[in-house]
Amino acid sequence: MCSVSSNKSRNIVPTGYNLRAMTPSPRLLLTIDYESWFAVSRRYDFLPMETRRQMDEEIARTSLDPILDLIGEAKATFYLVGEIVEWYPEIPQKIQQRGHEVGFHCHTHRRIKNASELKKDLLASANWIQNFKVSGYRAPMITTAEESYTLLKEHGFVYSSSLYAPTGKTIRKNGVWEIPVSTLALGQKPNELIAPRNMTFKLLRGGEFPYGSSFTSGLFPRLVSNIIEREFKAGKSPVIFLHPYELVTPPRWFQRFAKDLFLHPEFLPFMFNKSKFLKDLLHRYPTSTMQDYLKELQ
Ligand SMILES: [Zn+2]
Secondary structure (H helix, E strand, O other), X not given: OOOOEXXXXXXXOOOOOOOOOOOOOOOEEEEEEEOOHHHHOOOOOOOXXXXXXXXXXXXXXXXXXXXHHXXXXXXXXXXXXXXXXXXXXXXXXXHHHXXXXXXXXXXXXXXXXXXXXXXHHHXXXXXXXXXXXXXXXXXXXXOOOOOHHHHHHHOOOOEEOOOEEEOOOOEEEOOEEEOXXXXXXXXXXXXXXXXXXXXXXXXXXXXXXXXXXXXXXXXXXXXXXXXXXXXXXOOOOOXXXXXXXXXXXXXXXXXXXXXXXXXXXXXXXXXXXXXXXXXXXXXXXXXXXXXXXXHHHO
């Protein structure tokens, strides 16, 4: 079975693209960090879980079908927050039934500072991680620690996608692959990828433009689209992420988020609906899950 999903009638990758000589063949690695609408704010991270469930108002559940329809025949990787699986157990099955990959985005969405924090989440989500044969991890806020890789290996994970780095800079750490979220290196490429490599001024100062982030595609959709085209021409496979609330705008979105926007205007790009941006990418490029990409990489 061909692991790269493309609708031949829609796939308009120009013939000049070097699709033959590259291994793995270039594809868009679309990932969805499947978290509640309020995750961006981080004000609710430490409330009782039941309070967050009420705040979600079933939005994480009702957004799934329209997102799956939007993605259509393309393939994506959904990194699920464990408590969402607890609230709506049908979500991972629905995702897998459509041929997508289910990954892990911690049990509760928050910044994970060290491996012992991550361990709590791995244990809390152990059942569904096992039931759905989850092999990939995405750290919330793309913030991880070096010691996490050993722990992920112990818990049966095959790969992580929890750093920012130039597209194609895939490495192995303590037996676990790291497939970073894409940046474009404007200067010299980094020699070493030491965690954490999150979105900080240090990353930007080092000359890396994190175009794989939905923050960046919210601010500069056309520029990101142009970069992706350029990466494809170079035979690369960009890793980008989006969130459910960026594809299906929650009801009363502005009212829900007004206070957070007032306190943190930098959150605004996460409020923009990116379904048109995504549809355009899916029309232009083949896709695959991260798992299938990794199979070709090994
Ligand atoms: Zn997240």
